[in-house]
Amino acid sequence: MWKSVIYKEWLKIRWFLAAFTVLGLIDVGYIFLKVRHEFTFSSGKDYWYSILFQRYRYFSFLKYLPLAGAVAVGLAQYLPEIINKRIKLTFHLPLKENKVLLMMHAFGTAGLLVSYLIILFAFWWLSKFFFTNEMITGAFVSVFPWFLAGLTAYFIIALIIFEPVWKYRIYYSLTGVFFLSIYLEPAVTGGYGPVNPVLFVLTGCLSIALIFSAYRFRKGEM
Amino acid sequence: MERISRYILVLVSAIAAAVVLPWLYRMTFDKPVHVPFVVYSCVNNDFMIQETENGKQERTDTHGNKYTREEYEQKLPLMYTRQLLTAGTMPDTINGTAIDMHELLKAKSVFYYKPEMMNTPHPELYPLFESESGRANLEMPDDFFRITWRMEFINAETNKIEEEKSRLFSVALYKKGFTFPSKLVAGIPTNRKSCDEGYFITDSADQLFHLKMMDGNPYVKKVDLPEGLKFRFINCVDFKDKKYYAYLFSEDNGIYILTQDEYELIKLPIEGFNPGNCDLRILGDIFYYNVIIRADDHLQVDVLNYSDYKKVDTYRKNWLTRSELPAGKIAAAIFPVQISMTDKNSNFINFYIEKPSGFAWIIVNLILAGIHLFVLLKRKTKISRHFFDLTVVTFTGFFGYIAVNLFQNKLFD
Numbered sequence: 177m178w179k180s181v182i183y184k185e186w187l188k189i190r191w192f193l194a195a196f197t198v199l200g201l202i203d204v205g206y207i208f209l210k211v212r213h214e215f216t217f218s219s220g221k222d223y224w225y226s227i228l229f230q231r232y233r234y235f236s237f238l239k240y241l242p243l244a245g246a247v248a249v250g251l252a253q254y255l256p257e258i259i260n261k262r263i264k265l266t267f268h269l270p271l272k273e274n275k276v277l278l279m280m281h282a283f284g285t286a287g288l289l290v291s292y293l294i295i296l297f298a299f300w301w302l303s304k305f306f307f308t309n310e311m312i313t314g315a316f317v318s319v320f321p322w323f324l325a326g327l328t329a330y331f332i333i334a335l336i337i338f339e340p341v342w343k344y345r346i347y348y349s350l351t352g353v354f355f356l357s358i359y360l361e362p363a364v365t366g367g368y369g370p371v372n373p374v375l376f377v378l379t380g381c382l383s384i385a386l387i388f389s390a391y392r393f394r395k396g397e398m
Numbered sequence: 399m400e401r402i403s404r405y406i407l408v409l410v411s412a413i414a415a416a417v418v419l420p421w422l423y424r425m426t427f428d429k430p431v432h433v434p435f436v437v438y439s440c441v442n443n444d445f446m447i448q449e450t451e452n453g454k455q456e457r458t459d460t461h462g463n464k465y466t467r468e469e470y471e472q473k474l475p476l477m478y479t480r481q482l483l484t485a486g487t488m489p490d491t492i493n494g495t496a497i498d499m500h501e502l503l504k505a506k507s508v509f510y511y512k513p514e515m516m517n518t519p520h521p522e523l524y525p526l527f528e529s530e531s532g533r534a535n536l537e538m539p540d541d542f543f544r545i546t547w548r549m550e551f552i553n554a555e556t557n558k559i560e561e562e563k564s565r566l567f568s569v570a571l572y573k574k575g576f577t578f579p580s581k582l583v584a585g586i587p588t589n590r591k592s593c594d595e596g597y598f599i600t601d602s603a604d605q606l607f608h609l610k611m612m613d614g615n616p617y618v619k620k621v622d623l624p625e626g627l628k629f630r631f632i633n634c635v636d637f638k639d640k641k642y643y644a645y646l647f648s649e650d651n652g653i654y655i656l657t658q659d660e661y662e663l664i665k666l667p668i669e670g671f672n673p674g675n676c677d678l679r680i681l682g683d684i685f686y687y688n689v690i691i692r693a694d695d696h697l698q699v700d701v702l703n704y705s706d707y708k709k710v711d712t713y714r715k716n717w718l719t720r721s722e723l724p725a726g727k728i729a730a731a732i733f734p735v736q737i738s739m740t741d742k743n744s745n746f747i748n749f750y751i752e753k754p755s756g757f758a759w760i761i762v763n764l765i766l767a768g769i770h771l772f773v774l775l776k777r778k779t780k781i782s783r784h785f786f787d788l789t790v791v792t793f794t795g796f797f798g799y800i801a802v803n804l805f806q807n808k809l810f811d
Contacts, residue, residue, distance in 0.1 A: 220554035221540050228521040229587055274399050308552055310522040347804050355414040361739050363747045366519030370748045382410060387403035
């Protein structure tokens, strides 16, 4: 039974995940194509200087990528469930409702995490050729909240889609946008260092947000 | 599980509200503080004050005398030299001292510090220039150094460590008693300066060292410090008079200068400066240094002699802070806390929490909790099931009230 549920989720999101991962890798590839171009046409020392002392962020192209991927995967996974209230079929399975929901959610989260890790690994691997550990660490401290913003967006999208009342969907969307802005403040490289652990915990807490609106959905709140 | 999920949503949306609502409030109601520009006049030995009142610029001294723009500029001939030369009103002598334009330009200096220069992620890699290249212009080196368990130079083109150079400089530091790693590395990491004086570095034992590269070799000088003196920030300067290398801020908020070549550490007679939350400007000329400290609630200008750094005069002006103004007082009543992700004194993103100054917010919180209780009683629900909501509203006021109504508890009744 569980295998079937997971397979259903896989069918819904596989192409979106694959497309997002490819897009992410293209994005990373483009970033380092630009870096290599600058190293060739200018010089390594000037490029390092601009990163270290002129606040140039060579990785800024990654900023909204995790968010876009999470929105796409979230919509692909949960929109089909509420069209004609198809999720009710899942709820009728001889499985605990919350358990099924969390399984679906965990699968989507794991899929996104795998995509994120592939993109981040490519980013780290290519960074190693051009930059020192200090510079890579600074870049990772900066991109970390962007990837957390992606996961948070995925969790909030699930919450919004399962919410049965349109009025509340709008309220949740507004709250979500405000909350996401915390992760996407303009900051210097490494500026998110002190707050990243807190954002990580908040993101983790939000992972079960959909249980609330799914409960309202099951109870038929109007 | 549903309840836990709701509690999390309530807390997260309360946090979001505590960030967004005060920000919207500030955007709507905040008024700028017009800080006067105050400097000491070497002509009439008094402070000259330029400030904006009702959109109009006013220029006065501490005795209330008003000045026109031209009169004001004539009282500050070392600041408005070009203008006075253009107008033909530049004096030949000031207080009996003949003005030598060469000396005047040499002594002129401007230093500007903001707390965000200290509260920021530091680069950890720095270029070490060749101090005696024999070239007119400084050239950017191919490598950058870090000081961890040793001093390492990394070539930017190859991203590889230059072993020989790293060993040479590490040994030179070690021989002078440097305890790795470094705590502070301060220099002027640009080739747009008159000459290179390398870096001032504090080690893990808070000792201060001067390091530069001369003809490819390390120059290391340990600076004698008084017992227990520790620095929290060092800002190197490149002034024409070459009197000192840097301004150094100690952990007990003292401002020091380190004289060039003699390495004499001189404490400036300045009180009330905290590099964590005060802006600092030091304007130097042939007579005086104007040390201008701007805090959230006051401006302080200390005037020091150019020659011996002795204090000549002090000016201070206080004003009401944002939280003391009507808009701030209302905000303090409405919002139990104000969270901001940014701070003007720091480049770090964090949850900066501003606690309310008064107690009015407690009343507002209790009123909101009362309203929430009234609605629950009217709905004839079991109050014990809403204990969490009532607690949240009591402690977080508007933020909690919005959150508990956004994620309603109805279905759990």
